[in-house]
Amino acid sequence: MFRNITIIGSGSWATALVKIFSESGIHISWVVRDAALAEQIQECARNTRYLSYVDLNLDFVNPTVDLERAIHSSEMVIFALPSAYLSQAAEAIDPAWIVKKQVVVSIKGFVPGTAMVPSIFIQKKFGLVKPVMVIGGPCHAEEIAIKRNTYVTIAGTDTTNADRLKNSIQVKYINGIVNNDPSGVEYVAILKNIIGIATGIAAGLNYGENFIAVLVSNAMREVNRFLRSVNLLYRDVFDSAYFGDMLVTAYSDLSRNRTLGKLIGRGIKVSQALQAMEMVAEGYRASEELYVLTKNSELHLPIITSVYRILHQHASAFHEFKLIEKQLR
């Protein structure tokens, strides 16, 4: 069992992880964005900005902005902030502080400008001794906040360490599932955000459940094709880490990506829809990065490509979905 963990990030997901691990009796150094937030958390025993209704036990949670001290006092460091801010956060860390620690990432998106998934970026950036692990879905922070039964994926090439992390979670509403494909889990998390935008657009355009079920089945084929192109490791794509993570985003109204898609499907301009979102919908950037990564390949990704054209090339959602319709099977 891990006894001391640093969690970096102060949004909904970091807050949910702080809740899970502190309720498991693990001491958390919680590195938040600014001193004012650290003070507020100390005062209210809540994150006043995200999931503010969740009570935290300050006997186990120490909010701080002191990265060096936090990392020194921990066996494990978890990065849980949007992909857009990962490299900025990593810049503030001296590799010597972290090189021997067990590092975990729980981030759904490419690191901007690198075409790398977070686990590979972090492994390279710090030259870590131990392979990076990944905490994946399917999970919404909002459901963890109210203790709804949840299965999280704990992925690592060293499954003994992944088991150790799984066994460190001692709360009844969380079940860990160990997986040996950390980057595969991350790639699916990126692709499913794009698919979540697609199902949102379909709903916004007034397609019904019958159509969306076919859309999601076909999208899963695209995800599978992409996964096999990056890494031929044997995996069962019906594991909850893959198919489950996709469904939770494709169908849930808690999904920001689906919400973004819905606004666009209803005819709101992409730029305005992005502004209307209070939280980061990572599928927007991911669709562009994935397009750059795959445009010269032979991969057949019609749904993912249409989402890219709608988001980044001003293509009409209505017309793109007419094209998609013709390719579904």
Ligand SMILES: NC(=O)c1ccc[n+]([C@@H]2O[C@H](COP(=O)([O-])OP(=O)(O)OC[C@H]3O[C@@H](n4cnc5c(N)ncnc54)[C@H](O)[C@@H]3O)[C@@H](O)[C@H]2O)c1
């Ligand atoms: N929310 C979920 O249910 C969930 C579940 C699993 C994984 N994740 C992943 O966790 C990661 C974090 O997502 P989240 O839901 O906590 O995001 P969020 O939108 O709730 O939080 C945004 C976070 O970004 C920080 N931030 C905003 N601007 C910043 C800046 N300029 N520099 C540094 N930090 C800045 C905010 O302080 C906050 O910590 C994402 O990659 C997400 O995909 C989220």
